[in-house]
Amino acid sequence: MSFSPPAPVSIDGSAFRIGIVAARYNPELVDALVQQVGGYLRAAGVAAEAIDVWRVPGSNEIPVAVQGMLRQGGWDAVVALGVIIRGGTIHYEVIAYSSADALHAVSLEAGVPVINGIVVAENEAQARERCLGAVDRGSEFAWAALEMAALRRTRFPVSRP
Template sequence: MSLHAPSDLNLRGAGLRFGLVAARFNAELVDGLRQRARAVLAAAGVRAADIVEVRVPGSHEVPWAAQQLAAAKRFDCVIALGVLIGGDTNHHEMVGDSVSHALQQVALGTGVPVINGVIVANTPAQARVRCLGRIDRGAEFARAGLEMATLRRTLRKGQKS
């Protein structure tokens, strides 16, 4: 994964509504992503009342909950968070691939942007640095959400003209 994130556009989030889906598996790491994402959204002006959060058992359940939120048409963007860590098999890669495809289908099928914030790491140390350490993926996911939510609103206004 690249360390060269896009430049910050300084987007304002006032009035934007977000659905946030977070897995409970690997809770400490996912909570790090959640807290960092929520902090960026709040700093951009998104009210806490405009963020609806749901928790699911694990990353494999994240797409279903994201689908439910996106289908409700109440949100400008859905941010999906989870952490998959390798073990003795490649199960984490299989689940990560499945989740990634499913989240993209949710976005394309509903017209609501879905940010894939499911970390797939080979080791606990890799996951830790991305969720709680110097590589702030939670903040990156929130900034991507702000940008896509803003773009969605802009494009919808253009369609109504």
């Protein structure tokens, strides 16, 4: 894991419509990510009414909801948010890998950036640090969404329904 992300690029988000699909599992942590993403987007000029949040049970359900959101059309980017913490079995690995693969597939199929904001942690302390502590993953996910939305608009525009 890198603690040296690229510096955010200043982007006026006032013309963008950004979707957020967030798991309800690990609610304290995921809710913090939703707040961080929404706060960053609004600070960048994205109107509150141009941000739509859909909630799903867990990280495994995120990709199908993202797909449904993208099929509605009109989105510049979608941020997928969840928290998966290692347990006593490899179940967390299965969910982490399968949701990441599915998010990539949905994004490529739709031609719309989907930011994988599913935090995968070895333990609760790591997850808390990334969602509530010094590592502000939510803001990183938001600026990645804005940067990709801007890139999409300028480099590979897609007609809107």
